[in-house]
Amino acid sequence: MRALLQRVSNASVTVDGQIIGQIDHGLLIFVCAMPDDTHATAQGLAQKIAKLRLFKDDAGKMNRSLPDTGGSALIVSQFTLAADTSRGTRPGFSRAAKPDQAKTLYEDFITCVDALGIHVQTGSFGADMSVALTNDGPVTLWLDTENP
Numbered sequence: 001m002r003a004l005l006q007r008v009s010n011a012s013v014t015v016d017g018q019i020i021g022q023i024d025h026g027l028l029i030f031v032c033a034m035p036d037d038t039h040a041t042a043q044g045l046a047q048k049i050a051k052l053r054l055f056k057d058d059a060g061k062m063n064r065s066l067p068d069t070g071g072s073a074l075i076v077s078q079f080t081l082a083a084d085t086s087r088g089t090r091p092g093f094s095r096a097a098k099p100d101q102a103k104t105l106y107e108d109f110i111t112c113v114d115a116l117g118i119h120v121q122t123g124s125f126g127a128d129m130s131v132a133l134t135n136d137g138p139v140t141l142w143l144d145t146e147n148p
Contacts, residue, residue, distance in 0.1 A: 001034060001037050001041050001045050001105065001109070001144075002031070002032045002142070002144050002146075003029055003030065003045060003049065003081075003143045003144075004030040004140065004142055004143075005027050005028070005029055005030075005049065005054070005139075006139065006140045007055065007135065007136045007137050007138075007140075008023070008025070008026060008028045008133045008134055008135060008136055009024065009025060009134045009136045010022075010025075010133065010134050011026075011133035011134070012132050012133075013121075013122075013124075013129050013130070014131075014132070015123075015130075020123065020124055021074050021076075021121035022074070022121060023071075023074045023119075024072065025069065025072070025136075026071030026072035026073055027072075027073050027074070028073075028076070028131070028133050029049065029074065029076070029113075030076050030081060031075060031076070031077060031078065031081075031106060031109055032077070032078055032080070032081035032096060032097075032102075033096070034082060034096065034097055034146065035097050035101070036146075037105050037145070038105075039105075039108050041105070042105050042112055043108070044145065045109065045145055046109055046112035046113045046115075047112070047116070049073075050065060050113070050116045050118060051065055052141070054066070054141070055068065055069045055071065062139070067116065071118075071119075072118065072120070073118050073119070073120050073121070074120075074121045074122070075106075075110050075113065075121070076122070076123035077103075077123060079096040079102065080093065099126065103125045106125055107125075110122055
């Protein structure tokens with residue numbers, strides 16, 4: 001799986017003019033399932049993200065994890081993280097998991113993050129979404145379970 005994390009002071013997802021997911025302080029997590037991913041992959045990624053120390057402590061150092069801060073996660077599916085730009089100028093997306101598998105893994109990932117005690121809001125799998133955010137820091141990280 002691939003994930004793009006952004007530490008945010010707020011973020012929201014809108015579909016058809018309606019806000020369907022919204023958080024204040026926490027992480028906006030864009031996630032993409034790949035063909036070889038499994039439930040164990042989703043679980044491992046969730047655990048890794050929960051342990052990452054991306055939030056400031058009292059001394060101003062990034063020394064606290066999402067659970068340490070009581071922050072939330074806004075999880076949005078984004079198959080374009082699998083883009084292949086090695087040829088030409090139009091990205092290819094054949095490296096992303098097929099939609100049925102991707103949806104199952106997206107839902108598994110959400111369940112795994114929630115099971116870690118993190119408050120979760122989500123986008124809508126396969127929908128045309130508008131995402132708004134205020135990046136805090138900015139802090140943005142790229143995670144890839146295939147090439148950690």
